[in-house]
Amino acid sequence: MALEPKHMQLPIQSQGARRTASCATLESHFDWLYIEFQHFNLACASDRLRNLIPLKTKLSLFVMFAALLSITPVFAQNPQTVTVNFSPLTLLSVTPNVNLSIDGTGVVAGVDQMTTTDQSSRLSWGTNATPMRITVATGLATQKFALKVLPINVSSWGASTVTYQEVTLTIAAQDLLLGVGCSRGYCDLKYTGVALASQGVGLDTHTITFTITN
Amino acid sequence: MNRRYKSIAKAILAVMTLMVLTLTNACAQQAIATQVLTLQVVEANKIDISLKAVTLVIDQASLESGSPVEAVNEDGVLVWVTNGDSKKITVVSNNPSPRFQVKLQAVNVSGSAGVAAPEAVLNDNTTKDLISGISRSSGRCKIRMTASAKVANGVGTETYAITYTVTGG
Numbered sequence: 001m002a003l004e005p006k007h008m009q010l011p012i013q014s015q016g017a018r019r020t021a022s023c024a025t026l027e028s029h030f031d032w033l034y035i036e037f038q039h040f041n042l043a044c045a046s047d048r049l050r051n052l053i054p055l056k057t058k059l060s061l062f063v064m065f066a067a068l069l070s071i072t073p074v075f076a077q078n079p080q081t082v083t084v085n086f087s088p089l090t091l092l093s094v095t096p097n098v099n100l101s102i103d104g105t106g107v108v109a110g111v112d113q114m115t116t117t118d119q120s121s122r123l124s125w126g127t128n129a130t131p132m133r134i135t136v137a138t139g140l141a142t143q144k145f146a147l148k149v150l151p152i153n154v155s156s157w158g159a160s161t162v163t164y165q166e167v168t169l170t171i172a173a174q175d176l177l178l179g180v181g182c183s184r185g186y187c188d189l190k191y192t193g194v195a196l197a198s199q200g201v202g203l204d205t206h207t208i209t210f211t212i213t214n
Numbered sequence: 215m216n217r218r219y220k221s222i223a224k225a226i227l228a229v230m231t232l233m234v235l236t237l238t239n240a241c242a243q244q245a246i247a248t249q250v251l252t253l254q255v256v257e258a259n260k261i262d263i264s265l266k267a268v269t270l271v272i273d274q275a276s277l278e279s280g281s282p283v284e285a286v287n288e289d290g291v292l293v294w295v296t297n298g299d300s301k302k303i304t305v306v307s308n309n310p311s312p313r314f315q316v317k318l319q320a321v322n323v324s325g326s327a328g329v330a331a332p333e334a335v336l337n338d339n340t341t342k343d344l345i346s347g348i349s350r351s352s353g354r355c356k357i358r359m360t361a362s363a364k365v366a367n368g369v370g371t372e373t374y375a376i377t378y379t380v381t382g383g
Contacts, residue, residue, distance in 0.1 A: 090245040098251040102258060109260035110293030112352040121249065129243045145253055193253040197297045198350045204253040213244045 088129035092212045095121045100147075100193040114195045119152060121189040125212055130160070130181025132214050135173035139207040143169075146194040147206060151177055151187040158183020173211060180212065257298040259380040263357065265290035270316070270361035285361045292320065294327075295352035296380050303328070303345040307336040308375040314363045316374060320345045320355040327353025333360075336374065344378065 102116045125134060136149060150166040160179040164187070167174045177187070270285040294303060305318055315337065320330040323345060334342035345355065 088243040090243055092245040092247040094247040094249045096249060098249065100251065100253045102253075102255040104256075104258035104260065107258045107260045107295060109262035109295055110352055110354055111295060114255070114258060114295070114297065116253075123247070125245075127243070127245075132243070145255060147251070147253055191251065193255075195255045195297065197295050197352050199255070200297050200299070200350050201255050201257055203255070206251045206253070208249045208251055210247045210249070211244060212246075 126184035132181040134177040137173040138169040154187040156185030261294040290357040301348040
């Protein structure tokens with residue numbers, strides 16, 4: 001006698017396990033897991049082979065299979081809710097050092113104000129949070145000369161429109177770029193050093209801090 | 215009573231947890247990048263003259279003195295700037311032995327930008343003072359040029375290349 005369970009269903013009760021990973025929520029529910037055995041033929045297809053296997057052996061094999069099937073789904077039976085939370089990620093970098101010098105180049109006779117510029121710096125950012133802005137401040141409390149910074153060649157990929165403005169650096173943080181939320185981008189920084197003839201000569205060393213914040 | 219304390223304790227715990235989570239979240243949203251920038255200002259001096267070429271023509275004579283009348287020009291404006299201290303402006307001609315005589319003087323020196331020196335005679339190619347007492351300032355003045363000749367000098371044309379310099383006082 002051949003045992004041929006042509007169609008078999010094993011209902012598996014859901015219990016629900018929740019796993020929290022990191023913005024979007026990914027959930028998959030498996031309330032019931034149906035295991036179907038279609039064309040499950042424990043007996044051999046071959047009549048010849050079928051005849052060779054005793055009934056007792058066939059029954060034993062079926063019991064073992066049934067036991068195996070009843071155990072295996074235990075590991076997959078719970079419905080699972082997977083929640084993936086992307087934590088707020090913010091990245092900010094700036095090229096390290098800049099040397100500005102007012103040495104007569106670009107100085108105009110008869111004009112008291114002397115300026116020099118540098119635009120070799122690049123500021124890059126990336127954030128999945130919103131709303132966000134980038135501020136700038138200097139650590140030099142007593143400046144002899146004025147220093148301004150202007151974002152130029154601003155490129156941004158993201159949900160919002162980035163706006164920017166020129167800032168004269170002080171120790172207080174000031175907004176440099178606005179609307180950088182949920183975006184990545186970069187800009188070049190145009191620094192302008194301004195000295196008056198009446199200020200004489202000297203050296204200012206700034207430690208400039210850029211902060212991306214909400 | 216105990217139940218009330220437990221409820222209060224639970225509420226406090228919940229609030230504290232919320233605060234910690236909020237703070238952690240806020241910190242995660244902030245990133246900082248720093249950059250060192252040096253701004254150095256060294257001594258810078260600039261000077262310029264508006265009238266690059268001047269022609270002085272002596273074509274009249276005084277019957278009273280019997281000498282040719284001087285030719286004068288005040289159209290040139292000299293401008294300068296310096297962030298150094300104790301500077302002066304000098305003038306020099308490239309003509310070591312001129313046939314005619316050319317004199318220069320700074321007039322109407324602006325503000326406290328400097329003090330005009332007496333009229334400089336370009337009778338050789340040595341450097342003469344034009345303005346002194348210049349420190350950390352920008353300024354301007356007119357350049358008064360006077361050309362004169364004696365009857366004995368005859369007629370002719372001379373060209374002078376005149377150089378103005380801001381230099382240490």
